[in-house]
Amino acid sequence: MKQIKDAQKNMYPHSEVKVRLLGEYLEIYLRILNHSSYVSTVHLYDVFCGPGLYENGGLGSPLVMLKEISKITNKDKKTNFFCYFNDGDTCKIDELKEAIRSQRNLSDFVDIKFLC
Numbered sequence: 001m002k003q004i005k006d007a008q009k010n011m012y013p014h015s016e017v018k019v020r021l022l023g024e025y026l027e028i029y030l031r032i033l034n035h036s037s038y039v040s041t042v043h044l045y046d047v048f049c050g051p052g053l054y055e056n057g058g059l060g061s062p063l064v065m066l067k068e069i070s071k072i073t074n075k076d077k078k079t080n081f082f083c084y085f086n087d088g089d090t091c092k093i094d095e096l097k098e099a100i101r102s103q104r105n106l107s108d109f110v111d112i113k114f115l116c
Helices: 013-034 061-075 090-102
Strands: 041-046 080-086 110-115
Touching (some): 013 041, 041 061, 061 080, 061 110
Parallel strands (some): 080 110
16 A cells, blocks of 8 residues: 655645745736737646645645636636546545535636646
């Protein structure tokens, strides 16, 4: 049985900063892409996505990505967004699916693919 590190279950300060920076970057960049007349589709990939939520309540990168997309598409949808979430552990993918379902309106404006 594969041992899970505590840092994969609980959000540590370094992960919190990483995810916060991801959110800040996407907030600006996705808005720019959404308003470009040259961009009609954006594909986002998270190849080590994990379950989406940390046990201590922190949002993982998949939920941050969807949150930033939903901010844009709720106001002014011009771009089609596709997210690909991949993890080597099918249990984490199942947890992510449930985490996304539990967050209202996060997946309404994006096409999501789950891979393992």
